[in-house]
Amino acid sequence: DAKTTQPPSMDCAEGRAANLPCNHSTISGNEYVYWYRQIHSQGPQYIIHGLKNNETNEMASLIITEDRKSSTLILPHATLRDTAVYYCIVRVAANFGNEKLTFGTGTRLTIIP
Amino acid sequence: GAGVSQSPRYKVAKRGQDVALRCDPISGHVSLFWYQQALGQGPEFLTYFQNEAQLDKSGLPSDRFFAERPEGSVSTLKIQRTQQEDSAVYLCASSPNLAGGNSYEQYFGPGTRLTVT
Numbered sequence: 749d750a751k752t753t754q755p756p757s758m759d760c761a762e763g764r765a766a767n768l769p770c771n772h773s774t775i776s777g778n779e780y781v782y783w784y785r786q787i788h789s790q791g792p793q794y795i796i797h798g799l800k801n802n803e804t805n806e807m808a809s810l811i812i813t814e815d816r817k818s819s820t821l822i823l824p825h826a827t828l829r830d831t832a833v834y835y836c837i838v839r840v841a842a843n844f845g846n847e848k849l850t851f852g853t854g855t856r857l858t859i860i861p
Numbered sequence: 862g863a864g865v866s867q868s869p870r871y872k873v874a875k876r877g878q879d880v881a882l883r884c885d886p887i888s889g890h891v892s893l894f895w896y897q898q899a900l901g902q903g904p905e906f907l908t909y910f911q912n913e914a915q916l917d918k919s920g921l922p923s924d925r926f927f928a929e930r931p932e933g934s935v936s937t938l939k940i941q942r943t944q945q946e947d948s949a950v951y952l953c954a955s956s957p958n959l960a961g962g963n964s965y966e967q968y969f970g971p972g973t974r975l976t977v978t
Contacts, residue, residue: 791865791952791969792904835903848894848917849954849967851903 752836757856766823768855770836773817779840781812783821784849785832792835792851795821831859863887865970867953873976874943882938882973886955893936894967895928896952904952910936943977950974 753771760766772781783795796803796810798819803810809822823830835854839847866885874880886893891912896904897920907926909917912933921928925944930936940947954967 789971791954791971792967793969794966797966833903848906848909848920849896849904850906851896853901853903 752838752852754834754836754852754855756853757858759858759860760823760826761860762828763825766826766830766857766859768821768823768834768836768857769818770821771818772836772838775816775838776840779838781810781816781819782837782839782849783808783810784835784837784851785830786835786854787829787832792849795834826857826859828859828861830857832857865953865955865968867951867970867973869973870971871974871976873978876944876977877942879939879941880943880975882940882951882975884936884938884953884955884970886934886936886953887957887968888934890955890957890968891933892956892967893930894954894956895936895938896954897922898950898952898972900949907938907951940975943975945977948975948977 780797780799782797784792785795786792796805796808798810798812812819833854833856835851837849868883872880893910895907897907898904906920908921908928910930913930925941927939950972952969952972954969956967
């Protein structure tokens with residue numbers, strides 16, 4: 749799986765948009781970009797994933813550059829409950845649910861009241 | 862609905878003791894994963910089951926680590942002769958198999974925090 753690079757920490761004011769970057773310059777054509785987050789003392793939680801098109805769901809938006817070498821996770825209106833470690837993961841699509849996740853150290857996002 | 866549950870949530874073991882950690886996946890989920898998370902680090906893969914078959918155990922750090930899922934539902938991770946370096950949070954995740962799909966999220970439990978003294 750491709751290696752990802754994320755800033756170790758970021759702050760964001762409550763109510764503002766949080767933009768979390770991820771570099772994955774060695775991504776292959778059949779690899780997806782996944783985002784998970786881990787709130788303190790909980791297991792990781794899936795947020796969103798994408799291949800090359802921008803994606804949006806009820807939690808966040810994912811913007812992938814045209815060359816697919818980087819992406820940005822956007823939390824449109826950050827709340828205190830969004831304080832967590834955010835992991836960007838690149839992996840081959842799992843056709844049978846058998847693909848392990850390779851986590852890095854992630855970005856620790858702190859939402860400031 | 863019910864998510865992935867793990868027990869115990871906390872376990873303190875003396876060095877050399879054996880421990881058993883339990884994972885109850887989401888009902889009907891075929892895939893089950895175990896991860897180990899050291900303090901300040903991201904989770905690291907240990908082993909994977911598809912139903913009762915252990916298809917990948919490449920992440921198990923030593924032969925003191927053993928996992929099973931005999932009936933394809935509940936799984937147990939056993940660590941024999943625990944060492945201090947085994948202190949970590951052990952996470953279990955399950956995932957459905959959806960025919961025709963090509964991306965799957967994993968649903969994680971809250972983890973078991975193991976402290977070896």
